[in-house]
Every structure is written in C-alpha cells, then in structure tokens.
Amino acid sequence: EAGVTQSPRYAVLQEGQAVSFWCDPISGHDTLYWYQQPRDQGPQLLVYFRDEAVIDNSQLPSDRFSAVRPKGTNSTLKIQSAKQGDTATYLCASSLGTGANSDYTFGSGTRLLVI
C-alpha cells in the first residue's frame, strides 16, 4: 500500500513569494490534515478536511494561507506571500474517519525555508 505522498520535498523562497504544497493521501482515506512543524517543535494543526469539506481551518492564517481538496482526494496548501516566520516543515496526514481513535499516516513533509 502506498503511503502519503508530498511534493516538493524542499522549497526555498524569498519573502513575498508564493508557494504551493501538494499531498496525495492513502487511497480510501476520507480525512486529510495539514500540519505545520517549526524546527524543534511538535506538529501544529493548520486545517483538516472530511472528503472535500473543510472541517476546521481555525488555525490557518487566512490572509495568506489557503487549502483545498476539490475532489476529496488530493489536496493543495498554498502560501500567497511567504514570511520568514513561515519557515517550517509542512506535513500532510490522512486517516479513515475522524476522531481520537483514528490512525493517522503522515507523509515525509515539505521543508520550507523563507529567506
């Protein structure tokens, strides 16, 4: 079974540039999550979807970040105008169902450096 696939693996931007991250979850997983992981910290939830619907985007900086999952499968996270504080690893995870008992499978992440 293929795991969660993310691309690109690395991105280096200057402040003000835009970037998109792509995630292909495990086939059949209806729930998809985007987490931000600053260096030496735990993953912090940005947004998550059940199928194509956004369930919780309260932690997503809405002025610059956006996320979509149009067909309930792949997802894209976009940063419109990157800031140095956005430097982090962006992790995508998927699960079958939501809730505390769901098993999350994470991708390897995209490492973003904003200079």
Added chain:
Amino acid sequence: SQWGEENLQALSIQEGEDVTMNCSYKTYTTVVQWYRQKSGKGPAQLILIRSNEREKRSGRLRATLDTSSQSSSLSITGTLATDTAVYFCATPPQGGRALIFGTGTTVSVSP
C-alpha cells in the same frame, strides 16, 4: 495549550538501556496516541491507548494512561540505536477531533 510543561525535552542513553518518557495533559481525553518521528520523516504512530486501558504493550513498547492524574507514559525496553527519534504524545482537544501534539521528547541512543 492541551499539554502541560512536564514533558522531558531530551534523553541520551546507551543501547540496551530502558527509557521512559512522560506527557501530562490539561483537559479530559479518552485516548492518547504516541508517535515517533525520525529525522527527515513524518511522525509514525506507535501505540494508541484508551481510557479503559491502563496499560498497552506492543513489542518493546509499553504505554500507560492515568486519567486521574491526566498523564501518559511511553517506555521502551532494550533500546536500539534505531530507536533514536523524537517521540510525541497526541490527543484531540476537548470538543475537537484532530490530534494535538505535545512538544516531544528527543531520545538519542548510542551504540
């Protein structure tokens, strides 16, 4: 924050030793998940323990959950160099459904 401040940040041990790491949480939960993250990889689930399970084992791993003290622990017996990683506990916040992760414990196992 969902998590307390007692999480030990870093441990350095020799292969073969046992190690225990702890998490405390502030709000009621019915389940705690433990994850391991190796360098350059995403977190991988190790153990899921529910409130009706005071202890759960998986190979060399043992997790405990004490709802009265709102704490959980993960023990690894007979550590190997390949156990070197950051270990996270995670649980959904009250009223929420997506996992919230703790700050993590870095475990370095020397051969």
